[in-house]
Structures are given as structure tokens and as C-alpha cells.
Amino acid sequence: MSTSSYLLTEEQAASPPSPRRRTGLPRLLASLPRGGAMSLAEHLSVHGEPPRPRRRRAHSGLIEEVERAGLRGRGGGGFPTARKMQAVAASRGRPVVLVNAAEGEPASRKDRTLIARVPHLVLDGAELAANSLGAHEALIGVCESAVSGFDALAQAIAEREASGLSSVAVTLHPVSSRYVAGQESALIDLLDGGGGLPRFTPPMPFERGVARRPTLVANVETLAHVALIARHGADWFRELGTPAEPGSMLATIGGPLAHPGVYELETGTPLRALVQAAGGLTHEPRAALIGGYGGVWVGAEHFSQLALSDAGLAPHGGGFGAGVVFVLDAGACPVAEVAALSQWLSAQSAGQCGPCVHGLHAIAERFVQLRDGVGGNGSHAAEIHRLSAVVRGRGACGHPDGASRMLASALEVFATEMDDHARHGPCERCAAPRRLPLGEEIAA
Numbered sequence: 009m010s011t012s013s014y015l016l017t018e019e020q021a022a023s024p025p026s027p028r029r030r031t032g033l034p035r036l037l038a039s040l041p042r043g044g045a046m047s048l049a050e051h052l053s054v055h056g057e058p059p060r061p062r063r064r065r066a067h068s069g070l071i072e073e074v075e076r077a078g079l080r081g082r083g084g085g086g087f088p089t090a091r092k093m094q095a096v097a098a099s100r101g102r103p104v105v106l107v108n109a110a111e112g113e114p115a116s117r118k119d120r121t122l123i124a125r126v127p128h129l130v131l132d133g134a135e136l137a138a139n140s141l142g143a144h145e146a147l148i149g150v151c152e153s154a155v156s157g158f159d160a161l162a163q164a165i166a167e168r169e170a171s172g173l174s175s176v177a178v179t180l181h182p183v184s185s186r187y188v189a190g191q192e193s194a195l196i197d198l199l200d201g202g203g204g205l206p207r208f209t210p211p212m213p214f215e216r217g218v219a220r221r222p223t224l225v226a227n228v229e230t231l232a233h234v235a236l237i238a239r240h241g242a243d244w245f246r247e248l249g250t251p252a253e254p255g256s257m258l259a260t261i262g263g264p265l266a267h268p269g270v271y272e273l274e275t276g277t278p279l280r281a282l283v284q285a286a287g288g289l290t291h292e293p294r295a296a297l298i299g300g301y302g303g304v305w306v307g308a309e310h311f312s313q314l315a316l317s318d319a320g321l322a323p324h325g326g327g328f329g330a331g332v333v334f335v336l337d338a339g340a341c342p343v344a345e346v347a348a349l350s351q352w353l354s355a356q357s358a359g360q361c362g363p364c365v366h367g368l369h370a371i372a373e374r375f376v377q378l379r380d381g382v383g384g385n386g387s388h389a390a391e392i393h394r395l396s397a398v399v400r401g402r403g404a405c406g407h408p409d410g411a412s413r414m415l416a417s418a419l420e421v422f423a424t425e426m427d428d429h430a431r432h433g434p435c436e437r438c439a440a441p442r443r444l445p446l447g448e449e450i451a452a
């Protein structure tokens with residue numbers, strides 16, 4: 009398995025035009041222009057024409073190809089994409105494709121990068137998926153803060169309409185930058201004219217989604233992969249990655265690195281190779297938060313052995329999720345970081361279910377008391393574990409599950425620092441600037 013990766017920064021030199029069926033990396037980020045979005049003409053010269061259906065549903069072979077490719081969703085849950093497409097195709101009524109570019113995870117930049125730089129690849133994927141399902145419409149929910157991505161998509165849609173390339177009606181919809189806004193039922197609620205709050209399931213989106221129609225909700229990166237699988241096939245897709253988790257994926261790496269940013273890597277790449285591609289560490293690391301704010305903490309002592317895949321993260325109790333890696337340096341106070349994160353996550357809840365309103369709030373309070381040295385670590389840790397078990401699986405969405413799992417992992421990885429705080433209260437590192445990005449709504 010090759011471990012090459014592809015750095016995306018504004019300074020990067022433009023790659024020369026590439027063969028359409030490329031081996032190795034990059035795939036999604038191939039031949040990017042120096043700045044801004046790839047035009048339709050550039051896109052067609054780099055990737056070639058997307059296969060066109062001769063009639064509706066004529067391209068249903070795409071679902072089988074996606075199944076053979078073993079593509080799993082890149083929005084965080086890792087669900088097999090073909091299974092979702094099959095379920096939508098089997099449901100009654102005219103389906104809709106809902107493209108998820110909400111990217112509510114503050115430490116992730118990969119979705120906004122993709123739509124800002126290669127909007128046509130995303131649109132190809134959305135249209136090909138729609139064709140395979142017999143859908144006439146694709147709706148794209150875009151985070152309101154991803155302004156250049158929104159503009160690039162709008163421009164790309166206009167280019168396709170002018171050139172007669174588009175085969176379905178594509179519309180753009182701004183989505184709030186709240187953490188839960190990108191949860192699939194919250195997106196559906198928003199597009200149905202609601203307040204963008206998660207809904208209890210069933211019914212699942214594939215049976216009743218936007219306007220009560222069968223809805224394929226897919227992340228933008230997932231659909232960009234679909235666009236390439238439709239062109240090059242499942243065997244090509246499987247040339248990279250591991251047999252269980254094939255293909256390439258985008259990762260956002262942040263923290264004390266020479267070149268933090270968005271990289272394309274093959275699934276299963278060692279963390280040390282990603283760190284190296286990002287120019288190496290600039291400060292001694294203490295740990296990394298992997299998979300995002302619903303992911304898991306991993307201590308720096310494991311970095312050299314860690315593979316970036318669900319299988320590699322499983323022994324640590326998590327998965328690679330939407331490809332977020334945030335390295336925390338040893339100069340930061342992990343207890344203060346985790347306390348601030350727990351408050352933020354509690355404030356992000358839509359506040360409509362008990363587990364968030366009571367459980368996440370109570371967990372955050374315990375972390376703040378731990379940070380401040382109020383009460384003993386043992387009782388706080390036990391109570392946080394108890395509350396975590398209580399909140400899991402009880403909300404309308406997976407927010408309390410992910411948040412409580414991540415916070416429980418912090419208790420283990422930072423056990424020494426938690427003990428110190430419980431005994432002595434705030435440390436000198438508590439006053440250092442917070443490292444973890446918390447969007448605009450930072451808890452007080």
C-alpha cells in the first residue's frame with residue numbers, strides 16, 4: 009500500500025494535466041487549479057465526461073458498481089453507500105438526492121474544500137446518483153459559513169446548465185453552522201421548511217425524507233467518489249485502501265504542524281505518514297482527537313502504530329469518521345480543553361431531547377468541576393461514565409452518543425492530568441489559549 013498523500017494549500021503548485029484514469033493519489037484532488045474552483049472545461053479535461061444515461065434508470069448498474077467498490081459514506085457514519093442507494097431505489101415514490109455539505113464539525117475543512125475547488129466532481133456524483141435512482145432533483149445543503157464553496161457550486165451549476173450537461177435539477181440551500189445541523193434528519197427538516205432540528209426515526213430518510221419522498225442523503229465527498237467510480241469502476245477504486253475499507257479519503261489535520269490542512273490519503277494510511285505529509289510536528293504532542301468531536305482521543309504514545317481507518321481506531325474505541333485529526337500539543341492543558349469542548353457540545357444540542365438537555369449538560373458541569381478542582385476525580389469520573397451510559401441511544405440523533413463516547417475517552421487518555429486537577433485545581437497551562445476550534449458558539 010502506498011502512503012503518498014496530497015497537500016492542499018494555496019501555495020501548492022498547479023499539477024500538470026493528468027491521465028484520466030489515474031493510478032495512486034491524488035484522485036479527488038487531482039490537477040487542482042492554482043486557486044479557486046476547477047472550471048467545467050478543466051474538469052472534463054482532467055476527469056473526462058461522466059457516463060451519460062440514455063434513459064432514466066438506464067444507469068442503475070452504478071449501484072452495483074458502488075457496491076462492488078465497497079464505498080462507505082464519508083460524512084462520519086461510514087454506512088455502505090450502495091445499501092442506502094438500494095433502499096431508496098426500493099422505496100415507493102419519486103426519490104430525491106440530498107447532498108450534505110453542512111460540515112458542522114469545526115475541526116473539519118474537507119467538505120468546504122471539495123465544493124470550493126472541485127464543484128463539478130460533486131455535481132457529477134449527485135447527478136449520477138440521481139440518474140441511477142430515477143430522481144429528477146438533487147438538493148445541496150451547504151454550511152452558511154462556506155461562502156466560497158456555495159459560490160463555486162452556484163457557478164458550476166450555471167456552467168452545466170449553459171452547456172447542456174446537467175441531467176437533473178440541482179438547487180442550493182444554506183444550512184446553519186450549528187454542529188447538529190448536518191445530521192440527516194435535521195437537514196431534511198430544514199428543507200421541508202422546519203427549524204432544522206433532528207427528527208426521531210423511523211421513518212428513515214430512504215423511506216420518507218424531503219417532501220415525504222424517498223431520499224438519498226449523502227455527504228459531498230461520498231458523491232465525489234461515486235463520480236469517479238462511475239468513470240473508472242470498482243476495481244480501480246479498490247486499488248487503494250484496505251480490502252475492508254477501500255479507496256482514498258480526505259482528512260483534515262490540525263494542531264502543531266508545519267502545514268495543517270486537507271489531505272487526500274488512502275484508507276489505512278499510518279498517522280505518522282499524514283503528519284509527515286503535513287510537514288511534521290512543530291511542538292511535542294500530548295494526544296490527538298481522531299474522527300472529530302464525536303470521535304476518540306488517542307495518546308501520543310500510540311501515534312507511531314496508528315493506522316487511519318475504522319479498523320485502526322477500533323482498539324481505541326472509535327473510528328476515522330469524517331477524517332478529522334486534531335493534534336493537541338503538550339503545552340496545552342487537556343483538562344481545560346476537554347471542559348471547554350464539553351460545554352460547547354452541550355450548548356450545540358438542539359435541546360429537544362432529555363439526554364442532551366440533562367445528560368450532556370450534567371457531564372459538562374462535571375468536567376468544569378474537575379478542571380477547577382471541585383470534588384474528587386474518582387466521583388466525577390464515575391458520574392461521567394454513569395451519565396454517558398444513560399444518554400447513549402436515547403436522543404433523536406447521534407449527538408449525545410458521539411459526544412459522551414469522546415468525553416469518556418478523554419477521561420482515560422488524560423487520567424493523570426484529571427487527577428492533578430482534582431487534587432490541585434487549575435494548572436499553569438489552563439491560562440494558555442484554547443487549541444480546539446469551537447466554531448462561533450463557544451461556551452462561556
Ligand SMILES: Cc1cc2nc3c(=O)[nH]c(=O)nc-3n(C[C@H](O)[C@H](O)[C@H](O)COP(=O)(O)O)c2cc1C
Pocket residue numbers: 080081082083084085086087089108109110111112113187188189190191192193225226227228230231405406407
Ligand atoms: C450530530 C451529527 C452531525 C452530523 N453532521 C454531518 C455533517 O455536517 N455532514 C455530513 O455529511 N454528515 C453529518 N452527519 C451524518 C449524517 O447524519 C449522515 O449520516 C450523512 O450525511 C450521510 O452521508 P454519507 O453516507 O455519505 O456519510 C452528522 C451526524 C450527526 C449525528
Ligand code: SF4
Pocket residue numbers: 188205206207356357358359360361362363364365402403404405406407408
Ligand atoms: S439528541 Fe440532542 S442534539 Fe439530537 S435532537 Fe435530541 S436534543 Fe437535539
